[in-house]
Amino acid sequence: MRIKEFQSLIRELYQSRDALRGPDRTFLWFLEEVGELTRAYRRGEAENLAQEMADVFAWLASVANLLEIDLESAVGQKYPKLCPLCSTNPCSCPLR
């Protein structure tokens, strides 16, 4: 599935509700999902991790929809097959 398709699916499923809730409270939902992913990671809940990652991505898409940001374009511009900092592939930045 393309990034763009996933963002469209989330728009189709949730846009009217996201718009009613508004961007601030939708952003808070995204952060809540980040918290749930963090908990699943900390607890080593292997089965849950994939689902929580899907939820984080879905709420990121909801926020992006409300802010009219195209995630596929954003990703293509920031990561054009090269590390955005050192411009090599693989990255050769100092390890951090």
Add this chain to the structure above:
Amino acid sequence: MRIKEFQSLIRELYQSRDALRGPDRTFLWFLEEVGELTRAYRRGEAENLAQEMADVFAWLASVANLLEIDLESAVGQKYPKLCPLCSTNPCSCPLR
């Protein structure tokens, strides 16, 4: 670009470094990027928001790579064209 392709690109660019850093510290980087996105959102930095969203997605992909989670499959399983809670499209859950 497919979700799978983006995850592969991040693997190609960063996997050896992510593995050296390890999953705990890579997860902390992901959370740092979530913080940067939150700051850009709070400040209304329109130009920065798309880049920060790309970074959050990239670090989510790094964590997924280390944990051997396929984001595209995770998303397809959790969001099979229907809301996972009410099983309709568009979602008809009570507004939250």
